[in-house]
Structure formats: C-alpha cells, structure tokens
Amino acid sequence: MDRPKSRPMVSRVIPVELFDLVVFGATGDLAQRKILPALLRRFVAGQVPEGSRLIGAARSEHSVAEYRAFAEAALAEHAAGVGTAEQRKAFIETLDYVTVDATGAQGWPELATKLVAGRVRAFYFSVAPRLFGALAERLHKYGMASGDARIVVEKPFGRDLATAEALNRDLAQHFAERQIYRIDHYLGKETVQNLLALRFANLMFEPIWNAAHIDHVQITVAETVGLEGRVAFYDDAGALRDMVQNHMLQLLALVAMEPPGSFNATAVRDEKVKVLRALREMGTGKTVTGQYRAGAIGGKAVPGYDEELGKASNTETFVAIKAHVDNWRWKGVPFYLRTGKRLPQRVTEIMVQFRCVPHSIFAGKGATMQPNRLVIGIQPEENISLSLMSKVPGLDREGIRLRQVPLDISMPDAFVGQHRRIAYERLLLDLIEGDQTLFVRRDEVEAQWHWIDAIRAGWRAEGLAPKPYTSGSWGPSAAIALAERDGVSWHE
C-alpha cells in the first residue's frame, strides 16, 4: 500500500488588501533591518497589492528621493539577493517620505494628505515609547485615526507595570484595543505557531500535556553577544525586563495555555492571559541573576560587562527562574527559564520533558530508558524534535535494547531550501489583514509586568546583586544548582 509521503507544500500567496503603512522612525535601526526587508520580501512574493505604499516618517529632513536611496542602501545590506533588480526598483518606488516632528506640528498636515481613504491604514510606532502618546494624539488631531486605522507598537512596552499602564492609557485615549498591535516578534516565528498546530491539531499531545505526564519545561534564550550598541538602554533594563517579561513569558503562555475555542485573537489571548495571571508570585531562592565578566566565546577573548559599560553596574545580564503556573493542569510542574548574554551559544528553545515511564518492563535487559522530550528550536534554527525510545535493530542477547530516536517534526523534507522568513513578514501581513492573534493584548502585557515587578521587588528587598560569570559559560553556578536541586539538568 502507498504510504503517505509528505509532499512539499508551498504556501499559497494571496495578496493582502491595499494598504498605506506609515512607519514612524523610518530611518531607524528596526526599519532598516526588519520592516523594509520584510515588506520587500512580501512584495517580491506578490503579496503586496499594487498601489500599496510605505510612507516613511521621521524627524530628519529627507526628500522622497533621498529616503528611497536610504532604503535602497538598507536593503542592499539587510535583504541582499531578494528579488530581481526590477522588483527591487518597483518596491523602492512604492516608498514615500514625510519629515514629521512627533512632539510638534511639522509634517502632520502633509502626512494626512498622503493617506488614501478606503484602504487599510496602519501606523508603525518604531520610536521610543515616550513618543507613543504624542503620536497617537496627533494622529487623532490631524484626522488620521479613522475607525479602522491600526497602530503597531514595539517593545519595550514600559519598564514596569506603572509605565506600561500609562502607555496603554495614552494609546487608549485615541485608539480602541482592537486597533492596537503590540509586537512580540517571537510570535511571528514559524515554530512558535507550529507549536500551536502540534498541540491542537493532534490528538496525541493534549491528553499528556499536563502535570501527570510532563516532568518540567525549560525555556532558554541564550545570546553570545554582549552589550553591543545598546549600552544606555540595556543597563537601565537588564535581562529580566529585556527578555523574560516579553518573549519568554509569551513562550511560556503558549506552552501552558488551555485549548482555546478557536484560533482567533480573542480566544487565544484569553487563554494566554489566564496563564500569565496564574504565574505563582516568586519567593526568594527561585531566581538567580548574573553579570558577565571577561572570558572567551568561540575562541575569541571578550571583555566583561563592566568594562564594556565603562563603570560598575548592578544590572543583571543573566537570569534563571524556576517558575510555576498555579492551576490544575500544571500543579507542581516547574518551568525553568534562563536567558543571558555572553553565553557559549546563541540558542532559543523550549524543551518539554515528559515524565519517565512509571515502570520499566525492560529493566535489566541492557535498556537505558530516557524520558520523552519535545524540543522546540526557535533560534538559530527553527525546528521541532520529538525524542522517542525505540528498539535498537539487531539480535542483542539481552532481548530488547533501546535507544533514543529524535524525530524531526517541523522540517523533515523539502522546506529546507526555502529562505528563512523574518518573523516580521508574518506580523506585517497579519496587521494588514487585521488579525491580532499573534499580537499582545493590553491585559497580557500588564499581567507580565505584574509578575516581573514582584520579582524585582524581591531582589530589592533581598539586596540581591548579580553574581559574576565568565563570558562563554552557562552563567553563574547557582543557575545550575537551581535546576540540579530538583534533579534536573539544563538542556544543552
């Protein structure tokens, strides 16, 4: 009989609606590295309908021609090889530019005249959060905040619950929640969405996706880089606010959430926020913080954080947390979170470790039993791997000898050849389509900060200082101990 072969299926490219996308901060880093390249890719794929425009807006004086030249240079660096010369030229010609003073009056009337009624209208706030309120207010004042206009905001969304609430209030003055798209670009990743497909399109996982069958979950976001250009911002933030508050808690919520009634914005986010609110408030001894010192990564010497910064600092560049979700499903299951800079490898992954079988019928038969694991790789490679125990083929005298077989679920075949998609491509399309499922809702971001603030309050109360760790190591030894104490090893 014919076994089902996995045929290479390609995504069906259907153009989105005609749109005007205004990018505030159009000359900034994000616009150059992500927004312009993502739009170019979708344009080349035929998903951007003719007539749609990207209108750059920023403080600096540029003519449209100058901005196009600027964008061309950015795309040469960050989207080399995408499309033909003709396609790239056509894309560049869709770009427009207006000089705008976010806190003044300059440029706003001009911007308003550029927008065409009857098409999708989106405003991308790729600027410092302190400007969000001013932008929202002016969009309203100059008549651009039409009923279905959308605004997109980037992280950091506040620096604690109070500032996040203030930002939400500012935006809410002029835009309804259904118009506000808070980006967490991790949600735009292929494997993050595939995790949802896996959990909810298969019968196999849901019955074992609970405390009775899952031993623990690990979420790792490891970077090899140090401060880079983010000196001022990072020292003010630290790893907890930079990584855990947003990306890692979103991943945790997707792993832990109950099955939503539907894959839509309301149902999915209702379930995520329940998880975030069920996060147990942290007691002492459940977190470890660290700050990197000089060391070596990939054989190359690198300086310590304090050296890079040029002064001593109490900011954590590493944090490990043993978290719990207090509900029926997850009672007693630890969620180990770990993120840091200057770690040995760049890797983002979720590891779900199932319990051991309750009793091994193969004991004493030369069988080494390993618990089942599901590893969801997010960076640098996107893949999902399920490890099962299988019989070693052959005639061992012990009877049945076992080995662990890792099964590649997500990318088993012809897809490898396809270009790695920027998460922003997905998110920009969803924005134009008006689908908020993969964007963060107000109550989520506030629940995230609520939990994070309590951790920081605990640190302050304890007078906790980050422990130094050598660059190129997996953080302070206390982080290893945090897991080992439970008999758990970090997945490396």
Place this chain on the structure above:
Amino acid sequence: MDRPKSRPMVSRVIPVELFDLVVFGATGDLAQRKILPALLRRFVAGQVPEGSRLIGAARSEHSVAEYRAFAEAALAEHAAGVGTAEQRKAFIETLDYVTVDATGAQGWPELATKLVAGRVRAFYFSVAPRLFGALAERLHKYGMASGDARIVVEKPFGRDLATAEALNRDLAQHFAERQIYRIDHYLGKETVQNLLALRFANLMFEPIWNAAHIDHVQITVAETVGLEGRVAFYDDAGALRDMVQNHMLQLLALVAMEPPGSFNATAVRDEKVKVLRALREMGTGKTVTGQYRAGAIGGKAVPGYDEELGKASNTETFVAIKAHVDNWRWKGVPFYLRTGKRLPQRVTEIMVQFRCVPHSIFAGKGATMQPNRLVIGIQPEENISLSLMSKVPGLDREGIRLRQVPLDISMPDAFVGQHRRIAYERLLLDLIEGDQTLFVRRDEVEAQWHWIDAIRAGWRAEGLAPKPYTSGSWGPSAAIALAERDGVSWHE
C-alpha cells in the same frame, strides 16, 4: 546546544551457550529456506560458539557428507553472499546427519549417542504435526528428553481446538510447558518487538492507548501469490486458519495487551492470553470470506483458485473480520482484520488510527485535519511511522495551514544498510538462551482456536460460501463495506 543525534548503534554480538540442535525434517523446505540460513547468519556473526552442532534428522538415507552437500546447495540458494567461503565451509562442517524413522526405531539409538551432555539440547520438529507425538515419545524413550531439553514446533498447530488440545496433550506427556517452544515467526520480526518497545518504553503512548483515544485498529496480511505448491494443505485449511488463527491474532494481542510487569515469558504471555480470551465471540455479518478468480497482478494474468486447484472448492482465500476485545481498555474499538491471496500488493501491517481531535480550533482556516496514525509495517519493509499534523511552513493568508507529516520511528538512519534479518535468527537464539517470551504458550494457542472455531461454526450454520473476487483486487466488495459501514476506509 547539541541536539541528540541518533548514532548508528550496532547490536552487540555475544555468543549464546554451546548447543546441539537436532532438526527433524532436516531435508524439508523450512530447513532449507529458514533454519539453515538463519543459523549460518548467526554463525558468521560469531554468535554460535565453537563446538555447537546442527544435527539433521530425516527419513531419507544420507551420509553426513551427502547432507552437508545438500545443505551447501540450500545455502547457495537461500543465503547467497552470507559470510566468506571459509566461514561457510566452517559452518557446513558443524553439520551432522542421522537417518531417523519418526514412527519406528531406526536411527534413534544413533541419534542419542551423538548428543553431548551438559550443553543446551534442542529438537526442532519441522515435520507434519501428526508426527509431533511420535517424536516426543521417542525422545523420551531413547533418553534424550533431559530436564532442560527443548522442543520447537511449527505451525500449523492443529486445525481446530480439539486437534490443538490433542497435540498439546501429546507433547505434555513427555515435556513440560517450559520446554515447549511454539513458533510464530511473526514474533521474531524486528518491528513486532519494536512495537512493544514503543508502547512500553515511552510515556507518550500508554495514556492514549485506549478506547478514549483510539478510533480503530487495522491489521492486514496481503499476499500476491496464489496456491503455489501448498495445494493439498491450503484447501484443507483456508485463510482463517492459515493466517488469522496464528499470526494475526498474535499481532492483535501485542497491540491490545495491558502493560506486562516485565518483558519475560510469563508476564508477556499472561497479558496476551487475556486479550485472546477477551475477543468477543463473532456474530453474523462481522466476517466476509472470498475466493479469488482469474485476474491480473502486476500486469500479469493469473488463474483463479478453482483453476489452480483443478476443482471447485468452498475454501476461503480471503477473510475480513471486524473483531472486538471486550475489556475496559478497548470497549467499542473495532479491530479490522483482513488477509487474502492474490491481492494487489504484498503487505503486512498494523495501523492504529487515533480519534480526531474533539474540536478543531483551526476550522475555516484552510486547515485539513487528519487523525493521527501509527503504522507498523512488517512486510515487505519493516518500519514504524507516526503521522502528525504540522503547520505548513509559510505565510498563508488563512493563518495556519496544516499538513500530515509521517515520522519514521524505527529506521530513521544508518540501519538501512544492514541485512534484513530472518525472523528465525532471533527465535533460534532465544531458543538456545531458553527465553520463551517470543514463543506461543499452550493457553494462547488454545484461546486462538477457541475463537476461530466459533467463527467457522457460524459459517457452517449460515451456510456461508466465499464470495468470488478478481485476482488483483482487494477482495470482495463486501469486505470494503464491512469497514465503510462504520465510516472507516481500509488503509491502502
């Protein structure tokens, strides 16, 4: 982090104990095609300790030299390319021969003198079942039935419950059950054992291995051949007794059994026999029988069964059964069994179909939902494949598009290069080691016949005649209807 790679693990070849293996029927078909080749392979692998011997015994007069020449010819045909010329020569030299009259006195004293005390002693009854009793009696009479001597018996083990019980009684007169090895060579297959590893060495399957999560099970044993040389035997037996009573019920038992306390002969067979006894007695309308007519297979015309036989017959060459296991685990789950000759493909497989997800959150998103399936391929290829739903990579406008991904569990890597093992290799080693786990126990074979007899009694009571089907088709249309009636399609 390093992902676990599946390293090619090779089986550890540890020699078994020193043995004398007496093969009654040493010039027969099975000895030539399976027993001699299997032993040669294990000899070449270094698993047969020096001094061990195969002693052929049969009615025909041969010198040892003649038997060795006979064996050499058989191996040239059925084990070409195994080992070096030197190894093959050394193996041939371990062969001995005695002319024996199974029902008389000739040869028995001579055979007795050939056996060496203190080594494993096994007698392979590769003869017609009507001779089992005579052989057992003579082994006893001539002092060869030592306390740990073992006898091996082949199918057919009786032709109904009464004859099977009689055979068991005959053997039991001279040998204890722990000395009797009833072969069902399907149990020697790699994937059949791997099914047990999969079920009981992974946490993932047991919680969903029940009526709440499994929709139905299909077991198919399809042959393309017709009668071949088995005219007299087959017309007397039919598909139900030839295939279902032994192989297919054993497969069913392995799929359906509760977790045994240990992977040993008692625990595993205790669980299997419980399943066999829980088989629901068949009512009418749950079986379909057929007999092939002329047709074409692989583009080649083939005659009908009656033509091959040279007369009309009421023997079924095809049978399809909808069976049930009446216990808590399997309440309401149909086990569809199907076997036949002159079907379009040679294939033996088990297909476990899980239920659909109770609710699709992806409905209306261009997602085609398929239930999870586990397919255990036994012939012609041995493999185990688990099909899951995964997200189609890409930016479909519908959100998440799904596809079925078949994951190859058993043979994902370097093992493909290894020679296909004969199931007899495993079973012969287990015989020498004294491990009965993969042999059929008395109570099992009797439970199997009990269920089969009731089906045949039903046929007789109904006056059921097999429906004709064209060679090269999947049997009578009534067999399709048997499954379709439940909304189930046979896996092809």
